[in-house]
Amino acid sequence: MWTVPPFPILAFGGVADTVTTMGIGVWTPLKRFSAAGVIVATVGAGTACAAPGKDAALVEPVMDESATEVDLLNTEVLIPPVLDFAVDGQTITLTDGAYDEGDPDPFRNNTYAYHIEPLYADLDGDMDLDAAAILHHSMYERGYQYLIVWLWEDDELVQVDRTMSGVCTVDTLNPRDSGVELTLTSVAARESCYALGADETLNETVTVSVVDGNLVQSEPVFGAVDRCHPLYWQELVTLDSAVTPRTAPDRTAPAVAEPGDDVAIHLLAAPHRTDTSEWHIAQVVVDGVTACGWVHNDEIPASG
Numbered sequence: 001m002w003t004v005p006p007f008p009i010l011a012f013g014g015v016a017d018t019v020t021t022m023g024i025g026v027w028t029p030l031k032r033f034s035a036a037g038v039i040v041a042t043v044g045a046g047t048a049c050a051a052p053g054k055d056a057a058l059v060e061p062v063m064d065e066s067a068t069e070v071d072l073l074n075t076e077v078l079i080p081p082v083l084d085f086a087v088d089g090q091t092i093t094l095t096d097g098a099y100d101e102g103d104p105d106p107f108r109n110n111t112y113a114y115h116i117e118p119l120y121a122d123l124d125g126d127m128d129l130d131a132a133a134i135l136h137h138s139m140y141e142r143g144y145q146y147l148i149v150w151l152w153e154d155d156e157l158v159q160v161d162r163t164m165s166g167v168c169t170v171d172t173l174n175p176r177d178s179g180v181e182l183t184l185t186s187v188a189a190r191e192s193c194y195a196l197g198a199d200e201t202l203n204e205t206v207t208v209s210v211v212d213g214n215l216v217q218s219e220p221v222f223g224a225v226d227r228c229h230p231l232y233w234q235e236l237v238t239l240d241s242a243v244t245p246r247t248a249p250d251r252t253a254p255a256v257a258e259p260g261d262d263v264a265i266h267l268l269a270a271p272h273r274t275d276t277s278e279w280h281i282a283q284v285v286v287d288g289v290t291a292c293g294w295v296h297n298d299e300i301p302a303s304g
């Protein structure tokens with residue numbers, strides 16, 4: 001199942017950081033161009049089959065497609081953090097779907113462009129179309145592909161301030177009933193393809209949705225959007241199931257599994273547990289399917 005990545009140059013690099021907290025909420029609102037629609041359908045009235053007293057007017061929701069009228073090729077975009085969740089990303093302004101920092105030093109110049117232009121799906125299941133796109137960042141030989149998600153909220157498109165970490169390339173992005181499906185080549189969270197050997201990547205097909213404002217993986221099993229494949233220097237440490245892996249490094253994020261659930265939880269760790277991070281990515285194996293989840297350091301027993 002391990003495969004060679006299509007090209008080895010992709011890695012995170014060069015995004016300026018500004019201090020803030022990592023939120024799970026939403027970000028910049030964009031302009032609204034049209035209104036939502038709800039139709040009222042009268043069912044049964046005037047028909048031979050209508051039962052007496054049953055001529056009720058039923059509200060039948062229709063998908064609100066207002067988001068499709070927002071210009072996402074020319075807009076500000078937040079570049080969400082992927083390597084360090086304690087910092088915020090920077091914002092850039094896309095013009096015709098691209099941004100060039102204009103640094104005269106070609107070794108330092110950051111450029112961004114849509115790898116897959118915005119498409120529309122109802123990611124949070126509230127009967128209005130939301131948007132998703134893949135934005136490719138490159139700086140010299142380095143790069144990263146960001147899943148960018150916007151929700152239609154209060155008559156505006158609002159960007160979710162999270163993306164998937166550990167992604168090398170996204171080959172396809174398609175709308176699904178309750179999210180977007182990606183076929184991707186991925187690595188471990190917080191790592192870059194650039195720094196890896198060719199055989200530490202994995203091809204996957206996953207569906208991403210938004211649950212209570214949280215960007216989550218909804219298929220093939222519920223979990224974090226961040227990837228959790230072990231690198232060549234990591235080992236899997238099986239944890240007691242009393243821990244609560246979450247979809248984000250945040251105590252308020254949804255639980256991937258609750259203590260006592262019939263799952264196996266494997267921490268991705270260096271052999272001597274030199275990682276002193278507050279949060280650690282783990283594999284959560286549910287019925288043989290591996291999801292990813294974040295485990296707080298407080299829940300991990302100290303290694304001898």
Ligand SMILES: [Ca+2]
Pocket residue numbers: 121122123124125126127128129130151152
């Ligand atoms: Ca929606």
